[in-house]
Amino acid sequence: MKRILKNKFFAFAVLATLLVTLIMTLAQLPTAKSTIQNVPVGIVNQDQGLIGKSLTNKAMHNKTKAAHADHPMFKWYEYKTVKAANHALSFNGNYATVIIPKDLSQSVQTVGQT
Structure with missing residues (x-):
């Protein structure tokens, strides 16, 4: 378990996944309450x-x-x-x-x- 946590690539993959998830969530917020107009x-x-x-x-x-x-x-x-x-x-x-x-x-x- 310690070997996995010390692995730099694993930590980078986890941080990248969290960052991409955060960006996608923030990108979808304006469409949640959109109304049809004109x-x-x-x-x-x-x-x-x-x-x-x-x-x-x-x-x-x-x-x-x-x-x-x-x-x-x-x-x-x-x-x-x-x-x-x-x-x-x-x-x-x-x-x-x-x-x-x-x-x-x-x-x-x-x-x-x-």
């Missing part, structure tokens, strides 16, 4: 009916905040075409794109009738 999300409304316009308006004016946050969770951007939304998704940092299909209002009316 995540850029695009929306494309291909539906010309009332439901598509209503969904788009509700999303654009939604100011839902996470617990203990000063800013809304999502920052909505409206795009006219899917191509423009995909370009923004690839190059401008949008995290997601919501696409409302062309026949959404008709599909909802059909479901309501059956």
Whole structure:
């Protein structure tokens, strides 16, 4: 046992392990209580009916905040075409794109009738 404790490499390995563990623990502390704020999300409304316009308006004016946050969770951007939304998704940092299909209002009316 004394031989192990006198070994310089063993002591160095133990100190290095403790140091790396401390650094990793300190690096993770800021992420423990993070809140989602202003995540850029695009929306494309291909539906010309009332439901598509209503969904788009509700999303654009939604100011839902996470617990203990000063800013809304999502920052909505409206795009006219899917191509423009995909370009923004690839190059401008949008995290997601919501696409409302062309026949959404008709599909909802059909479901309501059956």
